[in-house]
Amino acid sequence: MAQTKKACIVGGGTSKFGVRQATIFDMLQEAANAMSKDIPGLRPKDIDGLIFASTTAGRNSNSLNTAPIVAHRLGIYPSSICVRVDTLCSGSNTAIILATGLIESGISEVVLVTGTEKLNLPQRWESTFMNLYTNDHDWDSAMGLAVPPPFFGMIAQAHMKKYGTTKEQMGAVAVTNYAYGFNNTNAQFGGKTLSLDEYLAARSVCDPFGLNDCCPVTDGASAVIIASEERAKAMTNRPLVYIRGTGQVATHGMSAGWPGETLADWPHLKKAADIAYKAAQLTPKDIDVAQTHDCFTISEIIEVEELGFCKKGEGGAFVASGQIKVDGQTPTNTDGGLLAVGHPYGATGARQAVEICKQLQGRALNQVKNAKFGMTHNLSGVCAQHTVVIYGTEPVK
């Protein structure tokens, strides 16, 4: 079907990420406030669609069918769509794909994509316990799999064994992303530095991970505006940033369905990327800046491989040689990523989108020179699903 309209990201903002003394609705209002500063002149009445991303709103914040509540608190009256999506760690990236489809088809004109999670609960045990509900509950979770470090630890072991990846190479991801996040005042670890020696000396979480291999437990919210090209032009004087291509691949929800030969191989990510590249009419070498899902250091190493930024198995050398730094081949996680900013599941995708929007408009804190094409990527849960969105300063012809 021929697309009749083009979808753009206009701008956005986030709340402060961290261990927050705030409810999801407090943080969503903070994100909306930040977004209103990023898009001067934007008013609630401009918005006709709301896609709200949160996995734990129903459980941790006792709010089922949350989207109408969010609409009320943000003073918007959705007339084309008002819905909550749950794809765990890719929630608001999924919402951006949905918003793009709604805009390209003409159903919506201006969609607010907003996501949040309140993961730190009054008692610490519940924050871990609730993660039992994010896997296939009756099968993998009944094995005690709750928070993801044990699973990704085994992924790291497999990558180290098969491809010779080292702890120092994993450390390069942590050190780079903490450095990127240093100036990010909304990051959980903003203002914090990390040296390779400190990384190597950090307390063990589970083999082979130390504390800085893992993203923290984070509360936060983010918000972006996805609009038709015409409406975007009317809303901003900045260069337009188009959504060029998207891909989302899910292969399994439970470990018995793992699609790779080993845990070090993520064919479902490669497939999601290939679909997005094809739609965007781009190749990996065209991507000037990427926000990939660095829930763990090893995740970013495998992602730069499967996304095609380097050859399979060479992710460790790629990150350690500085190719993810701002002057490297593919600057990655330039706002600090999940490792430094934190990861409130449903808020992460839109947070990444805000950073790519700023990069392609030439106004990011860690600006990549002449960035024209950018990418966001999330994985969900224990690597059950991959979501890729590609942006550009020009639309697909």
Next chain:
Amino acid sequence: MAELKITQIVGNPHLDGKYIAEMDMWPLEDPALNRIYPFYDNMKQGRWTTIKCKKCGRISYPPGVACPNCWSDELEWIDLPKTAKVVGMTETLAGAPTGFDSPLIIAWLGFDKAHPLKHLLVRIINCQAGQLKIGDEVKFVTFEVAAHPMDVKKESKVCERVYYAFEPVKK
């Protein structure tokens, strides 16, 4: 003015002693609550079973009531071989989720070529921390887990449950 009376109320006193399905970490195994109960009944006999499709021959795990390959509901229960090799493993020495003891040992299993499964994530029990090694052989083992109440008309019955993990094969 009457003196303010302060009582200590922790949590929600109305929930005292009540079972909350939302907080349950195990499957609801009673035949009144699911349609794959033969899996749990077989597990109570020490058997590890799943479904095989009579139409297309696909063996699926976890079991269900329709074949994920062709959606046929003509299925039969088969026994799965109960041994596997440890391909990857991780030990959580402290901070296992509530309800699971530390050290919590989780393993990524590999199976013989003849086995219907290729991979599986499991918990390893009956094993000390530091004892399990990659390449070790492990076997299916069952254990009792917490029962839960269920309303049946005006009465309440207790639903007893088992679950499974793997344990090291003694050398």
